[in-house]
Structure formats: C-alpha cells, structure tokens
C-alpha cells in the first residue's frame with residue numbers, strides 16, 4: 363500500500379462514516395423555499411433551527427494585538443469527512459456502472475446546493491437571494507422550484523441514460539445559480555474577515571480592503587447594465603496604476619521580508635503567492651486589450667466584463683490566500699518594525715491614492 367493510501371486509511375478510521383451521498387433532503391432548495399416565503403421572521407426562525415450544533419468552544423485565531431478591537435470568539439466545528447469520488451475502474455464501464463455514476467454525481471451536486479443554501483442562510487444574505495437567483499436563472503421562483511425537483515428524484519431505474527445525464531447537468535446548473543447569487547450578494551458587502559492586527563500589519567490588511575472596495579465598485583459600475591466608457595477607463599486605471607503597483611511593491615518588499623525569515627514553509631508560501639500575480643496580470647492584459655478595442659469602436663463595453671470579473675475573482679482569492687499564508691504567519695513571527703518596510707513600499711507606490719480612498723496608513 364502506498365504511503366498516501368495508508369494515510370488516507372488512517373484519516374478514514376479517525377473520521378468514521380463518510381458523509382458523501384447523505385440522503386438528499388432537508389437543505390435542498392431551502393434558500394429558494396425561504397425566498398418564496400418572503401423571508402418572513404418565521405422563515406428565518408427555520409434558519410436558526412437548522413444551524414449546525416456547536417462542538418467545542420475554542421478560539422482558533424491568533425489573539426488580537428493590544429489595542430485592536432475585540433472580535434467574537436471563533437467556534438471550532440467538526441469538519442465531516444468528504445471522501446474522493448468512487449472512480450470508474452474499467453476503461454469500458456457497463457451501462458449500469460455509468461448510470462450509477464450519474465446518479466451519484468447528481469446527488470453530490472444536490473448536496474453542494476445544500477451547502478450553498480446553508481451558507482446563504484448563515485451569512486445574512488437571504489434577503490437579497492430571491493432577486494439575485496431569479497436574475498441569474500432568468501426565471502421566476504416558482505419555475506425554479508419546479509427545476510429543484512431534480513434533487514427529489516424517484517424511480518431512477520425507469521429513466522433513460524440520456525435523461526440521467528440531463529439531470530446531472532440540471533443539478534450542476536442549480537448549484538451554479540446558488541453560487542453565482544451568493545457571490546453577487548457577498549460582493550456588495552465589506553469584507554467579513556476581521557483585521558485582528560495593529561500597526562503596520564493592520565495598515566497592510568486595511569490597504570487590501572481599500573483596494574477590494576474600489577475594485578468591487580468599478581465592477582458594479584461596469585456590470586449595472588449601463589456602463590460608460592469613462593467607467594471602463596476608470597477600471598483600467600485601477601488595474602494598471604493601482605493594483606499592478608500594489609503587486610510590484612509586494613514583489614520588491616513583502617516577499618523578500620517573508621523569505622528572509624528563513625522558514626521553509628513561509629518561503630514556499632511566498633513563492634506560491636508571488637506566482638499568483640501572473641494570472642491576475644494576464645486577466646488585466648486581456649481587459650486592457652479589449653478596452654483599446656472599445657476605445658476605437660471595435661468592441662462593445664460589455665465585452666470587458668469577462669476579463670474584469672476574472673481579474674476581480676482572482677485578486678480577491680489571491681488577497682485571501684496572501685493574508686492567510688504570508689501576512690498572518692509574519693504577524694506571529696516579526697516585530698512591527700520588521701514588517702514596516704512592506705507597508706512603506708506600498709506607501710511609496712500608492713500612498714496618495716490610498717489616502718484619498720480612506721486608508722489611514724500606519
């Protein structure tokens with residue numbers, strides 16, 4: 363047995379019964395059903411009932427630095443085991459094996475929708491959900507409820523294989539609708555992660571927040587159905603003169619500071635995070651090429667939206683990972699003045715812009 367197989371076996375034994383392919387049920391369509399109920403207090407009461415049980419009460423975040431605002435205690439909740447799929451073992455599977463795979467995949471996708479519904483209920487975006495999921499689907503809630511029947515299947519044996527394939531696609535589309543509506547709702551809010559820092563670390567983290575706020579505002583302007591050339595150009599200025607300058611200042615100061623600590627994990631994280639600047643740059647280049655075509659009348663403004671969405675999504679994920687794997691570890695390892703050059707580099711590159719957009723510096 364390969365070492366990783368043994369490791370997997372151990373984890374399985376520790377975690378007990380797999381949770382994949384639980385019965386379809388309680389959560390499927392919860393968000394849509396609650397939306398249909400008009401998000402009444404009664405409906406929201408149901409949300410409280412289905413909240414997961416608390417397993418332990420132990421703070422998992424580093425304690426806030428002195429002077430930082432106290433944040434709520436983070437509760438540690440047991441994570442269920444999510445095993446990998448049951449892959450086909452034959453190159454020429456039987457029709458029965460293929461059908462079993464399709465049914466299992468449909469069930470997994472319906473379970474993903476349950477997870478999305480749970481998050482929607484728990485992060486306070488239920489109120490916006492009806493409008494957003496209808497916009498994403500291009501259909502009303504009642505029609506969507508009909509579509510949801512795919513997650514309450516019966517008599518699969520009587521269905522053709524083609525019908526099962528279509529049901530997998532249908533479940534995938536429904537899960538994507540939930541995620542799209544959820545992403546749109548969360549984008550309208552300030553970031554939810556606490557700063558939990560002081561001095562130059564707080565300055566760096568709040569700098570990220572300022573960048574994200576502007577990036578989201580520019581994207582909202584571009585995607586509100588009536589984008590102007592000026593709005594498109596403003597986003598171009600943000601990409602080139604603000605975000606790119608931020609990344610360059612990190613390359614010059616942040617990552618060298620992280621590597622200089624000498625910790626192998628931190629060095630690897632710095633390498634990975636620095637690499638992530640590449641795909642963001644690629645999306646920005648596509649945006650700027652399309653913007654040039656828009657400016658000469660060779661493209662419509664809406665054609666900018668895919669690159670803008672991609673650059674924004676990559677950037678937010680990157681910021682999150684950069685904070686989790688580089689900034690937070692440095693916060694535990696370095697004194698404030700040792701990290702300060704990373705912020706001074708940002709100040710030199712972007713200080714006036716950042717202060718004009720609400721950044722308070724050190």
Ligand SMILES: [Fe+2]
Nearest residue numbers: 609612680684
């Ligand atoms: Fe970065």
Ligand SMILES: [Fe+2]
Nearest residue numbers: 570612681684
């Ligand atoms: Fe960054």
